[in-house]
Amino acid sequence: MLGFMDYVQNAFYEASRWDRDNSYGTLNATSRNILDFSTPEGLRFHVSSLSSPNFATSYTLGSIGLVDGSLSYLYSSLSLSRLAAKSSAIDLHHLVPGYRQLQDLRQPDEPWWWEIWHQGKRIDRREALLYGRLFLPRSTLEALYLRRLSPKTQLKISCVSDSRLPNGGTILAHLQHDAAKHNTEYIYSTDSALFGVRGLYNFGPDPPSTPPLFEASRDSTISTANEAVALATVQTPSQPHGRFSAGGEIYYGLLNKSGGISTGLRFATLPSHTGFPYTMTLTLNPLMGNLSSTYSVLASPLLALSSRFDFNVYSYESELQIGTELWRQKEKGTTSREDLNWARLKLGQKILEGRSKDPENDMAGCLKARIDQRGGLGLLWEGRVKELLYSCGATIDLKGGENMMRSFGVEVQYSS
């Protein structure tokens, strides 16, 4: 389950209309969400609040052996007043990352759209987000600075300060340039002077240029942002049903003279696809000979499946992982909508609509499970009880003999 701060940060992306999915780093986000979910360990409480439209705080108290905790603060220059901050009101889909449905590409805003003139002076500012988190017993400090430099670029600087790290901490600068059709990222880490370049190219027709949606631009809630995107992409008969993307990344550490490289392909269906949505990725690390393919499918609004097969051509090591994400709806009297679900499916209406925010469609919880060929089993149940969000999970080693239970944990989250 995402923390409140991640939730707010995602809301900032949405509000500033930054497409997180259009990046090489998130090429296989879907399968990662379903297969690589992290299970909580020990007992952990989060209390968070969006005290003002621009300011959020969060406190965490946990105990794994000894008690630890963290304080975090977030400031967003963009008003997030319409964000659902109450834990009773948050859509679980935004807290439980699952199948990522690619949205239609959207032509980036023209720079002049962002200009605001007042009495002959430009008064518009670039949106920015500041975030800091202090882990208490270890006195580790995390800081994040996020800024939309222009409609096409975003700068992200993250730092960690910890006395146990070499040089006392690290800084990572991440400059992203998103031109819809292609996306490039430049990364620099002070740790061993690591440089990185990533690129992603989307095949297919250019996205239609969209008129500025003034009424939606200040809209800060995720759901409305989604709608804005949906509005922006006017359905045309010639719209593609899927998108094919290819990308690559290369890293090189100047100090340790070592690097890494990988390339990847992805095919994912778009919302206009009439069947069930699916995503396929294939990544290759030519240096290490690692080949990884994933296939994820959203079989119904409540069920997503994913599988991944890894193979190394040098060591002949292989790994297979299968995971699922199963949603449970709140117990309610069956409405006429649900009765007609099958009919709408028959008519080719999108499964995605079943996932859209709808008070009637509120989810009670989500079960995630994964298993690999070595007997490692991961289970995670996330849901909501009245005002509280909780997630409990366990990792189990089926071949572990007596101590099969590797970890178990419960997280409780409250926000207002």
Add this chain to the structure above:
Amino acid sequence: MAFNFNWSPLTADASFYTRAQELLTTALNKSPKPPIIVDDILVNELNLGSVPPDLEILEIGDLAEDRFRGIFRMCYTGDAFLTLKTRVQANPLNTYLSTKPTFTSPQPLAASSGLTIPLQITLSEIKLSAFIILVFSRQKGLTLVFRNDPLESLKVSSTFDAIPFVRDYLQKEIEGQLRTLLMDEVPVIIHRLSLRLWVPEYREREDEELARSFQDSTTAEKPVDPLASPPQDPVDISGNILDASQIASLSLDSGPEMHALFSQKNLLRLSALTDSHRTLSLFTPGIRDVVFRAWAGPTERGEMHGNSGRATPITPVMARGQSYTGDSSTTYVFSEAGDARQYPSRPGLSSFGSAASGLGLGSNKHGKPHGGRKRKHRVVNLRKKAADGDDVESVSGDSTTVSGTMSSAPSESGARPVTPERREGELITPPRTPVTTAEQKEPGDGTPLHFRNLTPRPPRRDDAFESTPRPPQCTVPLPNSQSQSGSRTAQRPSLRPSDFLQATQCPVEKRPKLEVSSSSSVPLQQLSPSPSDESSSGDMMTQPWLIKMAGEIARKVRDQKAADSGFWDRRNETQEEPPPAYGS
């Protein structure tokens, strides 16, 4: 007094290496491993090499027969090597990211995907230089502590030598790991190994634990209290083994009967203890809840010798050690109790060498004045044993005749009881040599009777061997671990150049030697002091007394042997039967 540090016997014991490898493997996997190592580290090969370390004695704090405390300076530039096997992560990005906080990780998509490959690392050219505090106690084993960081340099060669980054990384990581290993783990490993070697209780406990781990028994180990409960391996007062039914017949409240039950183990220990003192052996078995007072002066010692037969009722043997001294440079004479008994069961020829040298070399090596105190003691001992000089002379002089007489001896001695005369004949030969050899001059090699720094001179192999010929004796564990001591003793003689010499020079003598050594496997020692004296030159003792004494002792020995026979049979099945062509 001198110290002999023997390096190579470690290589002689096969089980030592396997054991050390096990301990090293667990030690290496205990501490958190660097992220590049993704699998357990297995010690594949371990070799201590043939070059011993330089040891310089800086200080000796405490010295006794069963304990030692000293500070050494050690320099090692030997040819020891260690081969490790493990699996490593070949992707540098993967290991790099695994050590960094995720918050600032660039989170590569697939560039950090792992590639694990098997790796073999060889550590060689190890250079050590350290101050060592060594504390040895018979009961508590050997404790060794480094006062400083001992590792000067080492060479790490691996599968990745071609990649400079990986090579440097491995070198750095392994040096660090080795430093902690040497400082923290090696003392523990050495301590455990020493406990296993010298403290029989520990080994027994370990074995028991091992056995217990297999059978899931919930009964806790109980200390043996001979007064409260019958011992586990009971023998009666004369050494006969009692079976369970007999024990049962002895009810607990039968009073004095109870106290007549002794544990065979304890008796063995007691005998080993007395033996060790008579031979100045470092080997003293630990006996719980007992205070043992060593002999204070020569009078007492003499007394003990007089009683030796009585004092160590069931000690099978004594003193092959005496004959050993003839050809070796050691000052210490180690107890051969466990050793000598092995001879019959061990047909290897290599063992004869030691005895042979006593015989053959003895005549060549005389002409030295008596050494120090220890020597004197030894001489006294020998004189008592020495038989008629003519006999000995003939033995050493003419090997063929000896072989004749000797070979006849064992067959007869096999039939018990043995007449004292024949016994004497056999006995004489081995101990006889020392009388003459006692005077041998030991150049400076290992004998000095005072403390001496052995350090300076490790280099040549021959020297190393010569100066440290005997040490294994001190590691001879208890009489009851036959196989172990057997293997060890079998190895030892071969290390000594003099033996080789002997063997090559007069191979004919091997035969007789064999006989001699076999004969020593029975309690000859106890017999020996008797009639030999009469013939020994310059003896003060009067003949009648000696004869009487000899007769008495011989009788005692016979009795004991009769009583022991069952006991020894159990220990060594081959004893009763044909055996040892040369066994008695």
